[in-house]
Amino acid sequence: MEIIKPASEKAEHQASSSLVTSSSGQPTLNALSYVQTKVVPLRAEHLERNRIVAYNKNSNMGGAFDLLRTQILRTMEENGWRTLAITSPTPGAGKTVMAINLAMSIAHHTTKTALLVDFDLRRPKVGSCLGLTMETSLNEFLSGKAELQDVLVNPTLPRFVVLPTREPVPLSTEVLSSPVVSDLISDLRERYASRIVIFDLPPLLSSDDVITVLPQFDCVLLVVANGENSTKEIEECLHHLATANLIGTVLNKGEQQNRSYY
Template identity: 75%
Template sequence: MDRITPTIDKRAKQPSSSQSEEKALATTSSDQLPALGQFEYVQTRVVPVRAEHLERHRIVAYNKNSSMSGAIDLLRTQVLKIMDENGWRTLAITSPTPEAGKTVLAINLAMSVAHHTTKAALLVDFDLRRPRVGSYLGLPMEKSLNELLANKAELKDVLVNPTLPRFVVLPTREPIALSTEMLSSPMVSNLITDLRDRYDSRINIFDLPPLLSSDDAITVLPKFDCVLLVVANGMNTKKEIEESLYHLGKANLIGTVLNKAEMQNRTYY
């Protein structure tokens, strides 16, 4: 697996007033959205996953005893520490450009959080132009976020547990037209708010589109508590990183992950 180097900025900013207003607006819009306002589910569909499929897509954190998941667990510990200190429960993951490995990292991080004895993890595929979470996990997706946003399914029908305790996935089966408009809609705001407020001990991770590929990520970022930026070593230029940081603006950037770096041999100490 590509080496992952977590670099966490411990000077995370406190939630801005605009974020608080955004959440308040999302909450008050629930009366206008009866289909998404009925988020009542008590059982999640359990779907077995295949180890060889996960390994082929570099999903290593499924097995918490894997020697390859050490960097992911370190990242998890740093991320959870900052989120706990600030009372944050929604984490967006994005990158400057495609192919930086953000989706693979999002899946591995969510699984690592689920291994944490006091936390549960929900992973949502919000890359509506190029959804990959479900396919990387090998999940059947007869009903997914596509049907939920089209009011053709309820939330309980589209959530999936890939046979890992405390881990739930909300996959997207296929690209969604007018993705920017959908991500900026009251419907999506209402969904994010409900997922965030439902369980105090759950971390909600959202795989977003790349920042520089469209305005999708920029549109939806204010709805999340914090964001993690994934940068690909040797792929993303200094200009792309600087432009991404500019677009992140007032978002609570809790850290940057250097992905696809060369492996370095280190002693235990």
């Protein structure tokens, strides 16, 4: 399991939708009407191989994620925030594993529901980490070949819904800056007051995808890999995030510390 160390505290339902074309020729979203969500069972052995440990709320291996969840939810509730973007300086920091475990931990919170959206359109991994079958996904929704109700998945965990991306999306920066994505983010945020929407974004320094879409999220969590991300990379990320609500920084892949109750 990757060890998580919170380093700072700065600071379902179901769906259908249809695409229409605006007067400018750009695709937009009609009002969404939630009616059903596909249920796909998870396999414990697959989750464990991918370091997904928070699915079992009775396991003590998810304690670090529960601590991070409590800190994040407190800050988000204080500010009325509902959308959380998760990014990292570079690939390999473990942001996707972090996003999945955090979303599951939030779903275990009896007053909240969690929706996890795979917005790493260049290298989507949420669905494969969970072992989801993805005949339809965000790819089909963005291309107008499927409605939102067809691409949302409930992985048999109460109050947890996933919007996976099956394969890389061409021209990802342009897609993330499109009206259809803007409307999608807005609707997912506003649909349910008790929902926390987590967006797994690409690494911040790998492309301009994050900078393009970041202003649309309430807050952002930066995942830093211990021993892998340099001080210069972290400082560059903080520069790019200067105008965002940086809810915190997580040091991932740290050395495990043995703790007793006392």
